[in-house]
Amino acid sequence: MTTIDNNKLRLTDDELLSTLFAKAMQPVPDNGFTDSVMLRIEAMQTKQAVQTQVATLALKRWNFWLNAGCAAAIIALLAYVGLLGQAWHAVQIFVERVLVSVLTFDPETLLVRALLAIRQVVETLPSVGQTLTLLLGLGLLWLILMGQALQKLAKSMQ
Amino acid sequence: MQRLSEIALITQVVAFGSQQAFAQLVRTHQEAVRRFLCRLTGGDSMRADDLAQETFIRAWQGLDSFRQLSGFQTWLLRIAYRVFLDDARKEVRTGHTQELPQEGSSDWTAYQLSAPQNDDADNRLLRHDLDLALATLTETERACVLLQVVQGQSIRDIATITGLNENTVKSHLLRGKKNMAAYLRRNGYEG
Numbered sequence: 001m002t003t004i005d006n007n008k009l010r011l012t013d014d015e016l017l018s019t020l021f022a023k024a025m026q027p028v029p030d031n032g033f034t035d036s037v038m039l040r041i042e043a044m045q046t047k048q049a050v051q052t053q054v055a056t057l058a059l060k061r062w063n064f065w066l067n068a069g070c071a072a073a074i075i076a077l078l079a080y081v082g083l084l085g086q087a088w089h090a091v092q093i094f095v096e097r098v099l100v101s102v103l104t105f106d107p108e109t110l111l112v113r114a115l116l117a118i119r120q121v122v123e124t125l126p127s128v129g130q131t132l133t134l135l136l137g138l139g140l141l142w143l144i145l146m147g148q149a150l151q152k153l154a155k156s157m158q
Numbered sequence: 159m160q161r162l163s164e165i166a167l168i169t170q171v172v173a174f175g176s177q178q179a180f181a182q183l184v185r186t187h188q189e190a191v192r193r194f195l196c197r198l199t200g201g202d203s204m205r206a207d208d209l210a211q212e213t214f215i216r217a218w219q220g221l222d223s224f225r226q227l228s229g230f231q232t233w234l235l236r237i238a239y240r241v242f243l244d245d246a247r248k249e250v251r252t253g254h255t256q257e258l259p260q261e262g263s264s265d266w267t268a269y270q271l272s273a274p275q276n277d278d279a280d281n282r283l284l285r286h287d288l289d290l291a292l293a294t295l296t297e298t299e300r301a302c303v304l305l306q307v308v309q310g311q312s313i314r315d316i317a318t319i320t321g322l323n324e325n326t327v328k329s330h331l332l333r334g335k336k337n338m339a340a341y342l343r344r345n346g347y348e349g
Contacts, residue, residue: 013339017307020347024285025308028189028196033207037188037214038181044215 065149072145076138087131094120164230172222180221184214187231190309191238197304198242198297201289209245213238228318235309236319239301246297291341299334302327307335 097120101113164186170179191213195206216237224233292300301320305311313331317324 013335014307016339016342016347017303017335020284020288020342021307024281024288025193026281028192030185030188033188033192033210034181034184037184037211038177040211040215041177041180041218 069146069149072142076142079138083131083134187234190231191234195238200293209241212241232315239319291338294341295334299330302330303334
């Protein structure tokens with residue numbers, strides 16, 4: 001690749017253009033140009049400040065509802081664990097009783113034991129059912145809370 | 159000394175957001191930027207002023223990215239050139255392109271009115287002819303020629319401003335100046 005010699009650029013064309021441009025060149029007075037630039041910058045900064053404020057408020061709202069959502073989720077989780085524990089405890093007692101009945105199996109008392117087992121099942125089932133109902137209720141409550149939070153957030157973003 | 163005070167002003171703007179310091183920088187460099195844009199836009203001083211305003215606003219927003227590897231004016235001219243290219247592309251997209259007014263036309267009066275009041279008729283004609291000669295060049299050639307002949311920038315700085323490599327700048331300069339001089343000679347200017 002051939003490189004262009006710098007000296008070749010400084011020919012008569014160069015001189016002609018320099019002379020003509022120098023002749024045509026005039027000072028460019030400010031004429032309020034700087035002031036207009038500074039005014040635009042000031043206006044821009046005010047707009048930016050307002051936008052930042054709005055964005056900060058939206059962020060604060062988002063944080064608030066996120067915290068509310070998280071709190072509701074934690075409460076629901078604790079309740080879930082607690083109630084599940086309760087139901088599990090009832091199931092454990094039932095299994096324990098069944099095991100004891102099997103180990104101490106006596107054909108003479110079969111009818112009595114069968115009746116007792118049915119009774120235990122009937123006693124345990126409502127406990128499990130109650131847990132599930134409560135869990136569903138809590139889930140619903142959490143969903144409502146999150147729905148409201150998201151709705152408010154969407155409004156604040158508008 | 160001037161460079162030192164310029165650095166001090168830039169520091170004030172970057173560190174404290176000083177509008178006064180920035181106004182001082184605008185006052186110092188507005189002439190170079192507006193002249194460059196005025197010739198790039200074919201003497202449309204209104205459009206050039208709008209683009210110059212946009213240039214300084216972009217400079218204000220991006221001053222913290224100025225690394226002082228090139229001079230402040232070179233950096234400003236680089237922004238100005240980009241602003242001009244963006245505007246030119248927008249005009250092409252919207253199909254709104256401006257042509258230079260012909261002498262004697264109604265636009266010619268407006269063109270003459272945009273010139274400073276103390277300007278004489280010969281100078282106006284010369285500037286018009288120079289604008290016509292510049293209009294025969296491509297945008298890149300025009301920018302390179304103006305940056306060298308009017309702004310006195312070095313080839314390295316022109317390469318920085320236009321984003322081209324130095325050899326490409328040299329070819330643009332060679333071709334641009336040759337075409338421009340030929341046009342001017344054909345129109346009675348002898349060198």
